[in-house]
Amino acid sequence: MERVRAILDEASVMISGVEDQRTLEDLRVKYLGKKGLLTELIKYLGDLPAAERPKMGKAINDAKNQIQHLISDKQSRFEDLSKQKSLQKDILDITLPGRAEKTGKIHPISRVMNEVLEVFSKLGFSIAYGPDVETDYYNFEALNIPAHHPSRDMWSTLYVEGDVLLRTHTSPVQIRVMEKQNPPLAVVVPGRVYRRDADVTHSTVFHQVEGFLVDRDVTFGDLKGALTSFLHYIFGRQKKVRFRPSYFPFTEPSAEVDVQCVMCGGDGCRICKGTGWIEILGSGMIDPNVFKYVKYDPEKFSGFAFGLGIERVAMLKYGIDDIRLFYQNDLRFLRQF
Amino acid sequence: MKVPFDWLKEYVDIKLKPRELADKLSMGGLEVGALEEVNGKVLLEVDILPNRGDCHSIIGVAREVSAITGAKFKRLACPPKSRKAGRRRVPCRVEDKDLCPRYMAKVIEGITIKESPEWLKQRL
Numbered sequence: 001m002e003r004v005r006a007i008l009d010e011a012s013v014m015i016s017g018v019e020d021q022r023t024l025e026d027l028r029v030k031y032l033g034k035k036g037l038l039t040e041l042i043k044y045l046g047d048l049p050a051a052e053r054p055k056m057g058k059a060i061n062d063a064k065n066q067i068q069h070l071i072s073d074k075q076s077r078f079e080d081l082s083k084q085k086s087l088q089k090d091i092l093d094i095t096l097p098g099r100a101e102k103t104g105k106i107h108p109i110s111r112v113m114n115e116v117l118e119v120f121s122k123l124g125f126s127i128a129y130g131p132d133v134e135t136d137y138y139n140f141e142a143l144n145i146p147a148h149h150p151s152r153d154m155w156s157t158l159y160v161e162g163d164v165l166l167r168t169h170t171s172p173v174q175i176r177v178m179e180k181q182n183p184p185l186a187v188v189v190p191g192r193v194y195r196r197d198a199d200v201t202h203s204t205v206f207h208q209v210e211g212f213l214v215d216r217d218v219t220f221g222d223l224k225g226a227l228t229s230f231l232h233y234i235f236g237r238q239k240k241v242r243f244r245p246s247y248f249p250f251t252e253p254s255a256e257v258d259v260q261c262v263m264c265g266g267d268g269c270r271i272c273k274g275t276g277w278i279e280i281l282g283s284g285m286i287d288p289n290v291f292k293y294v295k296y297d298p299e300k301f302s303g304f305a306f307g308l309g310i311e312r313v314a315m316l317k318y319g320i321d322d323i324r325l326f327y328q329n330d331l332r333f334l335r336q337f
Numbered sequence: 338m339k340v341p342f343d344w345l346k347e348y349v350d351i352k353l354k355p356r357e358l359a360d361k362l363s364m365g366g367l368e369v370g371a372l373e374e375v376n377g378k379v380l381l382e383v384d385i386l387p388n389r390g391d392c393h394s395i396i397g398v399a400r401e402v403s404a405i406t407g408a409k410f411k412r413l414a415c416p417p418k419s420r421k422a423g424r425r426r427v428p429c430r431v432e433d434k435d436l437c438p439r440y441m442a443k444v445i446e447g448i449t450i451k452e453s454p455e456w457l458k459q460r461l
Contacts, residue, residue: 151387245366247386256368268356273382274372275359 004056007037008063015070021078028071038064108337109207109326112314113190116209119233123226125186125211130173132192136163138172142293143250151249156196158204166194169307170210171250178294183301184215190310203323207310212286214296214303220253220285223304227257227281234313235259240266242277251284251305262316271316278316281308340398342379344460348399350408355379358402365405367392418447 011031018024031037041060045053106114117127136147145151155168170189177187188211198204213226224243231241239260246256258279261272268274283306288298311323318337320326325333342355351358359369359381367389371382385392392398403410425444431437453461 149387150390153387242364244364244368246368247366247388249387268372273370274356275363275369276356277363279368 003041004038004059004063007031007041008066011063011067012070015067015074018074021075024071024074024078031067032064032071038067105334105337107326107334108314108318108320109310111337112317113207113209113310115234116230116308116310116313117188117190119230120188120209120211122233123186123229125188125213128173128177128187128189129191130167130170130176130189132167132194133160134165134167134172136165138175139165139167139169142175142290143171144287144289144293145249149249151247154248158194158196167191168195169193170208171305171307174210174212174305175290175294178214178296183296183303184213185303186213187211200322200324201312201315203311203327205327206323208307209310210305210307212303212305214286214301216301218285218302218304220304223255223283223285223306226304227283227306231257231259231280234317235262246282246284248282248284250287250290252287254282254284257281257283257306280312281306283307338383338385338393338398340381340383340395341460342381344395345381345399345402347411348396348413349402349406349410351402351406352408353406355381358406361405362398362402365401367398367401417445 011027014027015024018027029036033039038060042057045056045060048056121127139157140152141147157168158166160166170191170193173189173191174187177185177189188209190209191207192205193208194205195202196204213222227243228241231239239262241260242258243255244258246254248254256279258277260266261269261276261278263269263271264276266276268276272278283304286303286305291298291301291303311326314320314326315323342351342358345351353361355372359372362381362383363369368384368386369381370384371380373380373382383392383398389401392401400410402408425446427442427444429440429442431440
């Protein structure tokens with residue numbers, strides 16, 4: 001009997017001192033296993049007188065249960081501890097803001113183009129598109145730019161083969177629209193254009209928005225009104241605007257439209273090259289010859305046309321000094337928009 | 338075309354400052370794309386469009402300035418030493434009167450070919 005008590009006491013002490021599950025398991029085997037100390041005692045039950053066997057058996061059983069209890073308690077204690085430990089490790093500060101998703105951004109060229117199209121849309125223009133690869137007829141001839149005429153010098157064209165070329169402006173689309181629809185019309189044409197020209201402010205591939213309006217009794221005053229509104233929308237109403245005489249084969253009279261230098265306000269600087277003005281638009285009243293090509297009666301209808309370079313406006317708006325930055329796909333540049 | 342202000346003044350009386358002249362020219366149809374100062378000299382960069390072939394020279398721009406500002410145009414006298422018909426003749430013949438309605442040629446004799454003087458190099 002004392003033997004049982006001794007084992008039980010010993011076991012309690014050992015178990016309470018256990019630091020890890022391995023040792024705990026070893027102790028379980030030591031006391032309760034197949035060759036465990038208590039299990040061994042059961043063998044000696046046979047040596048006892050019959051009357052004492054049940055008492056002894058019960059004592060051994062009780063001891064077994066107690067030890068088992070101590071072990072399972074210790075075991076659950078271990079489990080609690082490890083659970084706590086892992087909870088500690090994974091502790092989350094739920095007051096932290098969520099992790100933001102990486103979103104894409106609109107390219108500055110697209111941004112400016114959309115802004116320009118929006119202004120003209122507000123002024124009542126609809127939008128048309130056309131092919132990048134054009135024919136000489138639509139890009140030049142129908143715009144009153146005959147073959148071998150010195151005015152062709154105004155564009156450094158990239159030819160593909162024979163009559164096929166890369167369009168130098170989006171004006172050809174105006175012809176395409178006028179061929180299919182009758183006036184009144186107010187259309188803007190955004191798109192990519194191509195010219196043999198490359199330096200800090202010129203790129204062989206760039207973007208334009210050109211437009212036209214045809215109706216009865218359209219005057220130069222209407223042209224001035226529309227374009228002045230546009231420039232004031234884009235650059236602000238405080239900036240002065242000026243129209244000066246110019247030349248395009250498809251408009252007569254022609255004008256170029258400047259806005260007061262955004263950098264120096266008209267005093268003269270590097271951006272406006274000392275003149276105080278920055279040219280934004282080319283424009284004019286549509287030449288009757290152009291109407292003849294699209295079979296509009298020039299006696300009945302008149303109209304105006306205009307065009308601008310998107311890169312130009314974007315460079316002014318965002319203070320970019322090298323046009324090549326738009327096309328290098330450098331995230332360090334693009335991220336800033 | 339780069340137009341030095343001084344050179345322009347040799348052909349027309351300009352009383353305006355370069356900036357004012359640039360503005361007047363631009364508003365008159367000859368766009369002054371840039372106004373720079375190079376080596377202490379004022380330079381106007383004039384964008385000449387295909388419809389104004391007459392402006393493709395300093396004299397041409399001077400004429401335009403005279404027309405716009407009303408200033409006096411000064412034709413520089415440069416008479417030949419002698420107008421007598423020389424003995425040299427250069428044969429010319431127009432092959433296609435449609436493509437070439439008129440052709441003019443003049444023989445100038447007594448020229449020495451040598452390196453251009455510095456002032457001319459500067460101007461060019």
